[in-house]
Amino acid sequence: DVKVTQSSRYLVKRTGEKVFLECVQDMDHENMFWYRQDPGLGLRLIYFSYDVKMKEKGDIPEGYSVSREKKERFSLILESASTNQTSMYLCASSLGQGNNEQFFGPGTRLTVL
C-alpha cells in the first residue's frame, strides 16, 4: 500500500521561528512536491524535486526553502515563520511515469502566532 507520511498533523509556532516540515514516501518515487492549501485558493505549489538534491521553485516559493538529501525524504523549511504562512501544508510524490498520479500525505496544519 502506497504511503506518504508527514511528521506532524498540527503544529503551532511563533513568528520568527525556524520551522521544519518533513515528508517521507515509501514508493521509491522520483518526484516530490510541497503545496499549501488555503480556502478559496486551492492548492498552490511551493517547491518540487525531481531527483535527490534537485529542486525547482513552484508558484509561491518566497519565504520557503526545501531539502532533498535522500530520495524518500523531502523537507520544507520556513526560515523565519510569519503569520501569513499559517496554512495547511500538503506533501505529495509521484513516479513520473504513466498517468503521473500524485499521492498525498495527510497534511500538516501550521499555525504561526
Place this chain on the structure above:
Amino acid sequence: GEDVEQSLFLSVREGDSSVINCTYTDSSSTYLYWYKQEPGAGLQLLTYIFSNMDMKQDQRLTVLLNKKDKHLSLRIADTQTGDSAIYFCAEILGGYNKLIFGAGTRLAVHP
C-alpha cells in the same frame, strides 16, 4: 497563463446526481484529474482521463472531456452522504509533471 477554474460550492439532495464542472487552459495537457479531499485528510485520486478520450465511466463516476472548450466535468450518480467532500480538478503541465489545481468544489449532500 495557467489557470484551472471551478465553482466553489455545490449542494445536492441524497440520491440525486451531482455534476462538478471545471475549465482548464493548457490544451497540451495529457491527463486531467479529479481528486477528492475528505475532512481532515489529504487528497486522494478519484479518477483521471487521458486527453484523447471524451468520456470515462467508473461505477457511479462519469468524466466528460470537451477538448475544444477545455471543459471537464465529473458526474456522481446516486450521490450519498459519504460523497460529501471537496473535489479538485487538476491538469498536468510541463516535463516535471506539475499539477495545476483548481480551487476545489465543496460538495454538500443533504437528506
